[in-house]
Amino acid sequence: NAGVTQTPKFQVLKTGQSMTLQCAQDMNHEYMSWYRQDPGMGLRLIHYSVGAGITDQGEVPNGYNVSRSTTEDFPLRLLSAAPSQTSVYFCASKLGFGQGDGYTFGSGTRLTVV
C-alpha cells in the first residue's frame, strides 16, 4: 500500500497560470478531501468527496475545482493562480462514514504563486 500519494511535492506558478494537483489513494477509501494549510490558520477544507461522481464544497472553495471520476483519484485544479493561493495543500482519505481511524494524509504539495 502506497497510501495517499500527492504530486508534485513542490510547484512554483506565475499569477494567472492554471495547474492540477494530483492525489491518488490505493486503500479503496470512499471519502477524500483537499485541505490547505497556511501559517497560524490550521487546515482549511477546500473540497471533499464521499465517492466516485460525488463532490462538494468545503470552507474555502473559491478558485478551485475538483472531480472524482474514480475511487482512487481526486485531482484539485487551480483555475487561475493568485498569490493568495500560496500554501501547502494536503489531500486526505478515509474508508467511509463512522470509521474511527480518521483521515490518512498525503505528504503535501508546497505551492508558491509569484
Add this chain to the structure above:
Amino acid sequence: GQNIDQPTEMTATEGAIVQINCTYQTSGFNGLFWYQQHAGEAPTFLSYNVLDGLEEKGRFSSFLSRSKGYSYLLLKELQMKDSASYLCAALNNAGNMLTFGGGTRLMVKP
C-alpha cells in the same frame, strides 16, 4: 458551522506530563480527532473520541465531554520527539467534513 479553539503554543519539560485543551462549538458533531504534525510533514492520526470519557493509547490519552464541547490530549513521559503541532478536529454529523483548529505547537525542552 464549526468553531474550534486550542492554545497556540505550549512548552514542557522532557519526562513531564502535558495537557492540550480544545473547545469546540458545532452545529452538528460526530466525533473529535487529534492529529500530530511535525514541521514540514503531514498530519498523522493520534486518537478519536465519539463518546464521553477517556481513551488511552500508550503515552497518549484523549478525553471528550460532549456536553461541555471540550476535549484534551494528555501526553505522558514527554520525549524530545514529541515536539510537534497537535491538531484538534471535529467531524460533522454526516461524517464527511473534518474541521480543524489552528493547532497547538508543543516544544519539549531538556
